[in-house]
Amino acid sequence: MLYNEPSPLETRVLSRRFGMERSESIETYLATEGYQAFLKAAKMTPDAIINEMKVSNLRGRGGAGFPAGMKWSFVPRTSPKPKYIVVNADEGEPGTCKDRVLMENDPHQLIEGVLIAGLAVDAHAGWIYIRGEYRYLIDIMDRAIAEAYAGGWLGKNIQGTGFDFELYTHTGAGSYECGEESALLESLEGKRGVPRIRPPFPAVAGAFQCPTVLNNVETFCAAPAILLNGGAAFAALGIPKAGGTKFTCLTGHINKPGVYELRLGFPVKQMIEEVGGGMRNGKKLKAFIPGGSSCPVLTAAECEGATMDYDSMAQRKSMLGSGGVVIMDEDTCMVKVCLRLMKFYAHESCGWCIPCREGTTWLNKIMTRLHSGGGSEQDIGLLGDIAKNMLGRTFCPLGDAAALPMISIVEKFRGEFEDHLNGKPCPFEHSNRMVTA
């Protein structure tokens, strides 16, 4: 089911079946061109499939934005080892709730995307790693997988193509770090979710040390549309260098929070005003996170002229990220927001490497002190120092994910930190009383 009304400004490609009667069933899927992209791909060479993915300009939708076609091309197809497909459905980046919607409303689209990746790299088995909290989605995916087996769309000699594929679901058990691809692979193998040292990258030594294509749910879900209508048609939906649409989760202080499929390059202002129905209670925008809590925060002024794509966000020294947009109004205490984020990263750091384990712990401690009014001027500088010393010094991006928002919030909202010094009560505590809908 859908938890928010769709917007007329959406470009519905991956979400085109949403809202149809029993959109999650194989009957609905087959009646609406379902599995036709797989049949088309089965007649193509692996190189032609990968080329179509490259032409589409599809970049990884989990947050890192690596070109998907290129990632698929790194798999050594001639390796004697089996090749595997792994779907990252460990959605956990704060602000992000889109993979949930994709799996809930159109699980067969994900299965078909996995099959296409299987054809492209000669893989015959795959796992969908779903976060443990999404138990009902594991049930939905299991039902869809059972339907696909029963209909001959999974298993041996699929639809007489000679292609075999076995697909399984796998549950996580509560760990943000397992959304990082190498930690996810460790977790899949039944271990603590700590990252692996790379190289080798998963394309060469991934699941069970075999060559693996590992992508986000949304990335795989784009593959059927790309194969069916051509990579060029998908690319044309977006902007140069970034093709297609992006599932965007509008969250925070706006009138119509929700998950919307928007073409890449969608103007930020129009997204807030028209898709999101404007700021709640007519308040002014103060701060904006483009794609999950790990992205540097933008001020309202920086949002002027910004568009939702990789380059526009990079120009503003932030990232498009996962699509988890967080919108904060003028009454938001940025110190409180920052504290909550640092508490999160300290809790989720896997502890494997010291700059992240100690860095996130100290950022959380200092932020706790500052927000309670017990901080000193020195602490503000210390936050930036610690964060800058974490950057680029950790095995996986979690250290950077904590440091980047920290640095940006201190730089852009330093005055608010100063307002919390010398035992002063949080200046937002009174105006911060918000009415929940």
Next chain:
Amino acid sequence: MPGPRLTHMTFSPQLEAKFAKLLESYPAGRQRAAMIPMLLYAQDEIGSVSDELVEEVAQRVGVTPLQVNEVVSYYSMLHREAHGKYHVQVCTNISCLLHDADQLLEHTCRKLGIENHGVTADGQFSIEEVECMGACSWAPAIQINYDFHHFVTPEKLDRLLDGLRKKQ
């Protein structure tokens, strides 16, 4: 070396079937991969990760109990202590915080008369403040066991908890 095991845990037929399928879901010799799903599904059935369960899972996937324990201690959903029958998980991460989730958590604690991580004396309810659960656009959100509840107000929460109390 430990001696031969005298007892084996038995689970419901549905769970045993799930375990059998899990052990076939990974490449040969890689059955350790079934460990985390087994632990979580078994925990759902028996209430917590007991010492006995650690031994049982270790035996079934072919590792030592220590190797199971190091995994259990890593994952936030695996717990050695029993939760309440209804485990109320309140997300207070950023998108929920912007919709007053910290106050919702306080309200939940007051309503149930326990603190965060506490269990009511009758064992019916427990509370846990959790990290982002993937319901950000429908904040504030909570999960009671595996059920999501969106746009939760204090009033809605009261109705939910009162309804569960009556069910007992």
